[in-house]
Amino acid sequence: MKTEHRSGCPINLSLEVFGDRWSLIILRDMIFGGKRHFREMLNGSIEGIASNILADRLKRLMELGMLTKADDPSHKQKAIYSLTEMAITLVPIMAHLGAWGRVWLPVSEELSIRAELLEKGGPELWEQFMDELRHEHLGTPVAAPERPSVRATLQAAYEAVVARKASDGIKAPAA
Amino acid sequence: MKTEHRSGCPINLSLEVFGDRWSLIILRDMIFGGKRHFREMLNGSIEGIASNILADRLKRLMELGMLTKADDPSHKQKAIYSLTEMAITLVPIMAHLGAWGRVWLPVSEELSIRAELLEKGGPELWEQFMDELRHEHLGTPVAAPERPSVRATLQAAYEAVVARKASDGIKAPAA
DNA sequence: TGCAACTGATTGCAAAACGCAATCAGTTTG
DNA sequence: CAAACTGATTGCGTTTTGCAATCAGTTGCA
Incomplete structure (x- = not known):
C-alpha cells in the first residue's frame, strides 16, 4: 500500500481514499443494494461500471482496508466481498x-x-x-x-x- | 454546463460534483482557511495544487453553482471568489x-x-x-x-x- | 519613467487514468 | 459435452491529470 500522502489533513486523506468517481459507487451498491459478488456489482450497476475498473477498485478498497474477500462455499470460483467496520x-x-x-x-x-x-x-x-x-x-x-x-x-x-x-x-x- | 449524468442517484450526482481529488480541497481552503483569491489558494495549499488545475476547478465549481466570482475593488485584476449557499x-x-x-x-x-x-x-x-x-x-x-x-x-x-x-x-x- | 513583483490565468507536453471490447481459465448446469 | 457463469485480465485508443514554463495586464516603489 502506498504511504505517500499529500498531507495529514483528515479531509485530504478521506479524499485520497474515495476521491474518485467509482469507489463510493461500489460501496453504495454493497451497503444499500446488498451486493456481494463481482457479477452482481458489474451487472447491477446503474452507472455501468466497466469490469476492469471494478476489479481495480475492489483490489484498491481491499488494500485500503475497506473490504475483505472470502470464498463462497457454494461455488469454488465465487468470491464474497465483505464490508469492514471502516466502510460501515x-x-x-x-x-x-x-x-x-x-x-x-x-x-x-x-x-x-x-x-x-x-x-x-x-x-x-x-x-x-x-x-x-x-x-x-x-x-x-x-x-x-x-x-x-x-x-x-x-x-x-x-x-x-x-x-x-x-x-x-x-x-x-x-x- | 453538461447535463449528461450517469444516473439520478443523489450519491452518484454528488460524486459527479466533487468526486475528484481537488474540488473539495479548494472548498475546504475557502471554508476553513478563509481563502478568497487565486494566489491565496495557490500558495496556501498544503497539498500543492497546480495553477492550471486550480483555474480549471474554480471554473468548474462556478459552472456548477458552488462559487461566484466578483471584482476586487482594491485591484483591477483581482477576483474575489465567494461560496454559494450550495457550497456552504x-x-x-x-x-x-x-x-x-x-x-x-x-x-x-x-x-x-x-x-x-x-x-x-x-x-x-x-x-x-x-x-x-x-x-x-x-x-x-x-x-x-x-x-x-x-x-x-x-x-x-x-x-x-x-x-x-x-x-x-x-x-x-x-x- | 522604469522595473520588479504580483494578478488570474493559459499552453505544451508527458504520464496516468479511464473505458470499451475482447478474451481468459476454471466451475457449474443442463 | 456444451453452454452459461465465475472473477478477472489484456489491448488499445481517448481523456484527464499535473508539472513547468509562460502570458498580458496591474500595482508599488525608486
Missing part, C-alpha cells in the same frame, strides 16, 4: 451526501426516496442500519430487537415509487 | 468526512484538531459556522449574538497545537 462507518457520510444531493442536484424521484427516508430516520436509523451491516458482513450477533431491516424498508419504498410511477404512466402517459 | 451547506459533510478520517486514516495532530473541535461542537456549531459563512460570502446580516467566530476558534486551536509541538521539540527533540 461511512453510512452517516452517505446519508449526508444523499441529503445534500437531493437538495441541490437533479435527482430522480425513485432513486432519491432512499436518501429521503435515511435523512428522516436520522442518526438513530443510521445506527440500526450499521448494526445490520455488522451482522451481515462481520458476523456480529444481532443486538437490536427484531424488526424489519432498514435495507428492506428502503428497498420497498423504492419499489413502491417505481410502481406508482408506472401506474401514473398508464393513466397519463404523456405527463 | 457542505459544512456538515466536511465535518463528517473529517471525523471519519480522524478515526481511520493517518492524520497529523495539528491538521486534525479542527476536525476534532468541529465534531465535538456538533450540528449546533456547524450551523453557527454556516451562518458566519453566509454573512461573509453572501452578505446576509448577522443573526447570531456576537461571539468569537468559529473559524478563528478553530485556527487558534490549530496554532496552539503547532506551538506546543514546537516547544515539545525543544525539550525532547528526538521524541
Whole structure:
C-alpha cells in the first residue's frame, strides 16, 4: 500500500481514499443494494461500471482496508466481498451526501426516496442500519430487537415509487 | 454546463460534483482557511495544487453553482471568489468526512484538531459556522449574538497545537 | 519613467487514468 | 459435452491529470 500522502489533513486523506468517481459507487451498491459478488456489482450497476475498473477498485478498497474477500462455499470460483467496520462507518457520510444531493442536484424521484427516508430516520436509523451491516458482513450477533431491516424498508419504498410511477404512466402517459 | 449524468442517484450526482481529488480541497481552503483569491489558494495549499488545475476547478465549481466570482475593488485584476449557499451547506459533510478520517486514516495532530473541535461542537456549531459563512460570502446580516467566530476558534486551536509541538521539540527533540 | 513583483490565468507536453471490447481459465448446469 | 457463469485480465485508443514554463495586464516603489 502506498504511504505517500499529500498531507495529514483528515479531509485530504478521506479524499485520497474515495476521491474518485467509482469507489463510493461500489460501496453504495454493497451497503444499500446488498451486493456481494463481482457479477452482481458489474451487472447491477446503474452507472455501468466497466469490469476492469471494478476489479481495480475492489483490489484498491481491499488494500485500503475497506473490504475483505472470502470464498463462497457454494461455488469454488465465487468470491464474497465483505464490508469492514471502516466502510460501515461511512453510512452517516452517505446519508449526508444523499441529503445534500437531493437538495441541490437533479435527482430522480425513485432513486432519491432512499436518501429521503435515511435523512428522516436520522442518526438513530443510521445506527440500526450499521448494526445490520455488522451482522451481515462481520458476523456480529444481532443486538437490536427484531424488526424489519432498514435495507428492506428502503428497498420497498423504492419499489413502491417505481410502481406508482408506472401506474401514473398508464393513466397519463404523456405527463 | 453538461447535463449528461450517469444516473439520478443523489450519491452518484454528488460524486459527479466533487468526486475528484481537488474540488473539495479548494472548498475546504475557502471554508476553513478563509481563502478568497487565486494566489491565496495557490500558495496556501498544503497539498500543492497546480495553477492550471486550480483555474480549471474554480471554473468548474462556478459552472456548477458552488462559487461566484466578483471584482476586487482594491485591484483591477483581482477576483474575489465567494461560496454559494450550495457550497456552504457542505459544512456538515466536511465535518463528517473529517471525523471519519480522524478515526481511520493517518492524520497529523495539528491538521486534525479542527476536525476534532468541529465534531465535538456538533450540528449546533456547524450551523453557527454556516451562518458566519453566509454573512461573509453572501452578505446576509448577522443573526447570531456576537461571539468569537468559529473559524478563528478553530485556527487558534490549530496554532496552539503547532506551538506546543514546537516547544515539545525543544525539550525532547528526538521524541 | 522604469522595473520588479504580483494578478488570474493559459499552453505544451508527458504520464496516468479511464473505458470499451475482447478474451481468459476454471466451475457449474443442463 | 456444451453452454452459461465465475472473477478477472489484456489491448488499445481517448481523456484527464499535473508539472513547468509562460502570458498580458496591474500595482508599488525608486
